[in-house]
Amino acid sequence: MYNEEALKLEVRELLESWSHWIKQSECVFVHSPGNNRRVLFYENSVISAAEHQGRLRSIPFMTRRPTLSELKRTYQELTTVKVSVLSKETLERRELAEQEALEKATELSQSRTAKEKDASKKISKEPIVPEPSPELSKLIDLVKKGRTEAMSSHLLKHGIDPSMLLPLTSSSEYDIRRTPTILHLASHHGQASVVKVLLEKHIADPTVTASSAVENHQDPETTEDGASSLGTSSFTAYDIAKDKETRNAFRRSMALLPDAWDWVGQAHVPSALTPEMEAEQERKAKEKSRKLQEAERERKKTREANRPTTPAGQSPTSKSTSSSSSSVMAKSLASVSAANSHLSPEMRMRLERERRANAAEARMLAQRQGESIRRAVQEGKNVCVACGKSLDGLSPFDKFGRKFCTTECVARGPA
Template identity: 75%
Template sequence: GAAAVVVPEAPMELLKLIELVKKGRAEAMSSHLLKHGIDPSQLLPPSTSTEYDIRRTPTILHLAAHHGQAQVVKLLLEKHHADPTTTTLSAQVAEKGSEEEEGENEVAVTSGSSFTAYDIAKDKETLNAFRRAMALLPDSWDWIGLAHVPSALTPEMEAEQERKAKEKTRKLLDAERERKKTREVSRPSTPTNNRSGATTPTSTTSSSSLLGKNLASATAANSQLSPEMRMRLERERRANAAEARLAAMKQQETVRRAVQEGKNVCVACGKALDGLMPFDKFGRKFCTTDCVSKGPA
């Protein structure tokens, strides 16, 4: 029978390089390439290692693009001049050739898909790394035909893209502000209560302003009094408050007595209800809505 093909282990320095590429350690990868003299465009050798698959990522550049390591791609292309035109198909052909396969097998392989590193790039930033390299090194490779990079990306183009993105964001924000204004304008305003006892916002504001001025004036005047005079005024204020409380208590007692005696009076203020249309709440009679809100004495 045919002898089994022995697939060697990949060299340690190559496995280390692959690890650095997959982790995105661009500067360390670059130093490793230079230190060990590794050709960044070489096809990765067949290996039993699970770190890479030469059918999908036959070169270091393919590997970096596949894992979305844009900075690694940038250094490989711009500093180490890795070949972006190598395809997965060419790697498969090389692998089959090394195994000395029959001609029909080689035809079957070459009829498969062919992907460059750009074709398998993971994300937009990685794709842009190829386009920036194309702008920087336009004559180094057949970027469009063989590397499949559709167009270059210059700094001016990126600046214009950023400007357009900012302009779009600004327009969206302006539109949102306009929508908020429209909602506020169309929102119905709170109707002004003109019934007895109610105050409009203007009158409330005026009253508050007047009260503030009077309070400020009183405070200023009080600060100019002697300590003895301030104490005298405080005693008078307290005495008046006590008298008011006693009068209120006496009024409440009078009202309660009148109600208990069955007199036709307001249960809040004691006013006679004869000849009036009283307000009735829970069986109690009141003379006005103010008394209704105050409740019974």
């Protein structure tokens, strides 16, 4: 950066020293691409003045590196007149080539104009698709946000049929392809409460598919083309449900209104979900959680009972034992977490609190062990600074004035 700034100042000082001859010149030729232009063009510079006066020109041919020899060559090219003598046949060939090129350019321009006219005609023939009404737009917005009560009141107020197909518009093409009805829209966005109200209160039809929307919005002559463009499918509202709770809303409605629709065949709902079934599932989940908690408590008691006792001044357990027990506990907690993925949110929160308490207890135990080892070392006892094991009768390893019982403790470091 320093060298670049120095070069810029040097070039500007040189231009100022040449300013007398530059001001007297009729034309000034400059080639300064990129950021180099800032070196020559600045406020009150002689080159900027030449540009304002209309005397500035660019060099009309390629130049090489800005050396003295290249500057001389450029000056010679600019001040030399070259005369070319062409025969009559050469001139005729050039005129013929120019005429052919002009004809090709004219034909290309005409073909492009014809294509643009054809495209504009096709666009004009396409039917103008109207936008949905404000009432329907507001209903779609309420369903997406999950405002159940407002959505229900809006349906009753404006007399909108919840089973009707959404209008085919340019702004809602994705909704038509994936969510042709209000029920599809609620299921796709995971609004379980909205699905429940639509099925049980407003008796929405769960058997409508996306292919029905295409057949309804296309003319008989263009049904096939429209179907291919929209990607027709036989997905019902249950098929595109976002999560398990939304699917359970369909199953609960099937249990409440078993004869209203062909739930299994056309709506693709696999089975009903009664309150008794949900209570049994919750009972089984709680029972399984209780058994897992009891097994975890038994394992903890077994570890406490098998923990070896040591004389005063030594650590109750080595750091390696603590780390291995912590890893075993982490693995067991991970397996418990995987097994309890089906539990209710309340049970999972309770188990999570217990896991955090166990982790905090393990950290406190490791901290107490470290404090015990440091206290023993400060009191001058002959113990390993990593695990607290007595070094009496052993040949300890010495590292930076600290004593270790094994190479593993040397690698692990002091507690």
